[in-house]
Amino acid sequence: MRPQTPPQAKSQAPLFQAVAWMTGTLLSFTLMAIAVRELSGEIHSFQIMLFRSIGALLILLPFALTMGRAIWRTNNLKLQFGRNFVHFAAQLGWITGIGLLPLAEVFAIEFTAPIWATILAVLFLGERLNRGRVVAVAFGFIGILIILRPGVAAIDHGTLAVLGAAVGFAMTLTITKYMTRTDAPIAILLYMSVIQLPMGIALSVFVWVTPDWLQLFWLFVVGAVGLSAHYCTAKALSMADQTIVVPMDFMRLPLIVAVGLLLYNETAQLPVLIGALIIFAGNYYSIHLENRRRKATGL
Template sequence: MTPTVRAALWMIGSIASFSAMAVAGRELSGRYDTFEIMMYRSAFGVVVVLSLAAATGAWRQINTRNLGLQLLRNMAHFTGQNLWFLAVTLIPLAQVFAMEFTSPLWVVVLSIFLLGERLTATRAIAALMGFIGILIVARPDMGNLNLGIVAAASCAVFFALTNVLTKRLTRTQDITTILFYLTTTQLVFGLLTAGYDGDIALPDAASLPFLALVGVCGLLAHYCLTNALSLAPATVVVPIDFVRLPVIAIIGMLLYAEALDIWVFVGAGVIFAGNYLNLWFETRKPRAQTA
């Protein structure tokens, strides 16, 4: 089995996990608010991360360096994830995923300010294409702009900030430490935000499987994606990841009678083109410099 085929199989796992998490989040929205969903997701995540760390001995790698950066990174992720869960309850799932795909283009913008990277003409064009894609997907006007669209567009920015800060953390920290602080700090954030009113909805027999699904799939999706990127170039993995859009559109149609909006696919195509243009150029720069 070639590395590309193996990467594709990992991406099938990632696509299935992200899609399952979106469906579970919508199913839970009738009983739990987004803060409570995030609290339970983080609780399951803590159990999984600590169990794996104990089983592999990786817990020895956990340290207290860069706590400020860890906190900032996880606040960004917590905010983005809450906005994402809010969006999946308010607008069609395909629209949420299309907006989420602008996150890599926001990374281009944020990297200039946070990582000191240079803005090239290609990166500027890619970012502009992403913005045009957002306008096509959202088609904002006074009658169409709503909280769900704003939440979906905003979550992509916070996910991008999370990725940029993660890149900074990987310079000095291993994945076990990053995941440990991701789950534990977000569990604290979840407890504080979900319990601010003194009322936290407890799991029942009907919702517990969905809560477990959110917690496990949240970690599994990124684990599968990371493995895929380790086996194949991003220019191979990213097009596969965009399969999430038609998959979730079909799921939304079958489970929730959501209409298949052609403009969501057109906008997502523009966003994909911007992402792929940037990836294509960046992966070929080293070859040009060494030629």
């Protein structure tokens, strides 16, 4: 007779799997930042976006061939185009920031995306602005003011590009949240690659530089890890509560601080770390209250 697995071990298995998937997310975002930084100044951001779509399509192609027409099923074709125009612009802002700002500052500003997503969800999806969300938004604005220090530190176009990217990512998240009610995540990823490919081609014509083998390697890394970051996060969220996933996502900051220091001799400024911590605290508090509310109502 085979020994039974203890119930506690069974309940912990999805948690460990979620941690493993989030580790994949952390590595994906970190590798993407390194790849973009290595390409900065040599390959234009338009061309990076083109190869990002090509790399993602090469990875998705086997799934498309296996699933056939089913993978193309969508009830929101107009939203697919709208989402990808916004996401394309947001990615360009993020890539611009990676080339101009310390990596830690880029990631810290990017953490404001959930704050903007909350505001957009209230305005356009009819979601309620409860106490937790008010705290998250308030902490988010305090955190970004500490990071940017308007009136004390100069706010250059790199900072504005990343801030615009965070708003764009929030818009993308809000649209995606609506679309996943009817569309499969893999369909959303496929449409993202297919729609953004001609956009990248059209813009790259004006700035084309034939990449060498090392640059081709980094360009493929951008495409591969850009896709894996989305997939790993989705898998982690399917296995564990946001109260587990969000703190792990915040670990991107100390990881990128270490990368910036070791590879590029960048030292993270204290206001950036403090501001990011305040933003995280507001987000975590909001998620914690939301989970308590769901458990209380049995949702």
